[in-house]
Structures are given as C-alpha cells and as structure tokens.
Amino acid sequence: MTETAIDAPTRVLRRSTTRPSGRRVLIAVTICVVALAVAVALGLAIGTRTVDLGSVVRAIVSPDLSDNDQVVIRDIRVPRTLTGLLVGLALGAAGTLMQGITRNPIADPGLFGLNAGAAFAAVIGVVAFGATSSSQFIWFAFAGAAAAAALTYGVSSVGREGATPVKLALAGAAVTVIFTSLTTVLLLNRIVALAQIRSWQVGTLSGRGWDGLVVVAPIVLVAVVVAMFLGRTLNLLAMGDDVATGLGQNVAVARGVSAAVIVVLAASATSLAGPLAFLGLIAPWAARRLVGIDYRWILPLSAVFGAVIVILADVLGRVVVMPAEVEVGVVLAVLGAPLLIAIVRRSKLLAL
Secondary structure: OOHHHHHHHHHHHHHHOOOOOHHHHHHHHHHHHHHHHHHHHHHHHOOOOOOOHHHHHHHHHOOOOOOHHHHHHHHHHHHHHHHHHHHHHHHHHHHHHHHHHHOOOOOOOOOOOHHHHHHHHHHHHHHHHOOOOHHHHHHHHHHHHHHHHHHHHHHHOOOOOOOOHHHHHHHHHHHHHHHHHHHHHHHOOOHHHHHHHHHHHHOOOOOOOHHHHHHHHHHHHHHHHHHHOOHHHHHHHOOOHHHHHHOOOOHHHHHHHHHHHHHHHHHHHHHHHOOOOOHHHHHHHHHHHHHOOOHHHHHHHHHHHHHHHHHHHHHHHHHOOOOOOOOHHHHHHHHHHHHHHHHHHHHOOOOO
16 A cells, blocks of 8 residues: 555544634634624513613622512523523534434434424323423433434435435434324323413413523533534544545444534423524524534534524514514524525535
C-alpha cells in the first residue's frame, strides 16, 4: 500500500473536522448569546399585558406579591420561558444528532415520527392511567419515542439499499401519520381527556408550571451535555461508515448512543410542550450558516438557536392575535414548512 493511500483517511479527517476560524466562531457565539438574551427578555416582558424590563428584574430579584405584574412574571412567564428554553435546547440538539447519524439534511424528531410517537404514548398515559402533568407524561413519552424511532428505522431499512435519506423521510412521514391517527382515535369519545390535552397536542408553552420543569429539566440538561461530547463522532460518521471504522470509530455504538440521546431529548421536549415539528430542522440549518460543517460547533449552536426560536415563536404567538394566542407549534409549522421545501429543492435529499 502506498504512502498516499495510507495518508488519505488522515487528510480526509483533517479536512472534514477543520475548526472554523476564530473570528467566525466569535461572531457566531456573540450572535447566539445576544439572541438568547433578547429572546428571554421578550419572553418575560411581552404578553397580554406588556411590562418594562425593570419590573421583570424586580420580579425575579425581589418580588413584591402585591404587584400583579410581578406575580404574573414570576408565576407564569418565568416557568413558561424556562420551558421554552429547555424544549429548544432539547430539540435543537436532537435534530443535529439525527441529521448527523443519518447524514440526512431534513432529519428532525418531528418529521421522523418521534414526537408523534411520544405524544401517542402520553395520550395513553392520560386516557388509561390518569396522567395529568409533564412529570407523569415523560415516562410514557420515552416509550413512545423509542417505539417510533425503532419503527421508522425498521421500515426504512427494508430493501437492498438500507435506510437511505429518502426512505427515512418517507418512513418517518408514515410513522407520524400512523401515531397521529391513533392518537385521534383514542380521543374520539373522550371529551374530558381531549379538553385536557387539546392545546398540548398542537404544541404549546401556555400554562406550564414548575412541577414538570423540576422533573424534566435535569433529564434534558444531562442529555444535552452528553450530546455535546458527540461532535467529533458525528464528524467521523459524516465521512461514511467505512472511513469512520478505519479511523477507529465503532459505528454501531456511536449510532446507538446518539439514538438513545435523541429519544431522551425528543421525549422530554414532547412531555413539556407537546409535539413540535420543524424545530430540529431549523436550528441546525441556522447553525451551519454560521460555523460550517464542524459538528463540534454545530451541536452547541443548534441547541442555543433552538431555545431562541422556541421562545421567539411563543412571543410571536402571544402578540399576533392579541388578546388571544397562537400556539407555538402552529408558529413553528408556519416557519418550518417553507424551509423544509427549500432544503429539499436545493439538496435533492443528498447526504450532508
């Protein structure tokens, strides 16, 4: 074997995992930090009744229970904004992991059936076991997301070519339809259960309190931290299974660990806010525009962008038809559908 052949994988590795320039990273991080700060401030200040930032700070630092605005901020808007933050972190990271292990530019937990599976299992929890909060939904959501992931991959793997991007997308769409239909059937004659989770089915942050956050937040944060350590692994997988194996990566283990993290993140987010589609598509797309193809930077930026997008979408939903609200799931669908069409047209469903 020639020296050129021996060095080829090393050159590929260096080329594929080259860090973006320091200036580019600094700009990207600055944009993320500023955007997140602005989004959180807007999430706490804007609603049916808009308050100034001074009242927001006082409500958090030294709350006055006689001030109605501060009570609203502390008891309603703070947990609502934190819920949006956690959901965005989870789905932004999950979407990036899913795109990395499948090498599919339109991979998203919502489009691949995971959110629908988690929602179906959560509805079973409500109908059959009397679950009433996110802290109870989450255990059913884990099982549903795992079942949906296994079903999507199993269906797409049929045939000689295996799980290609096109087959994964089609299988995910089919699994989403199946679980969504089953959810509808479960709720047909159950008016009380339907009233209880109707807005949650669409995807909402409204009415979220501290009970669900206390249980779900540690799970999401641990899973996000684990995801951050998978950046180099995704860089190797992006070069193809043969090259990754030749460079010492156990491809099966890498995909298995990544899939487990995806299931935990998708289930946690769904238990808090319901099934939100397109977020795992939008956030990685935005991150790549800033830092290129290095997953070591795409992962953290996607998580932050996910949080920013969810919070801003929720704020937009509050003001667009004030005093009524548009659920955050509807806003994300309106934003994400055109982007999905654009990505499909430009990439022609080729691998990343």
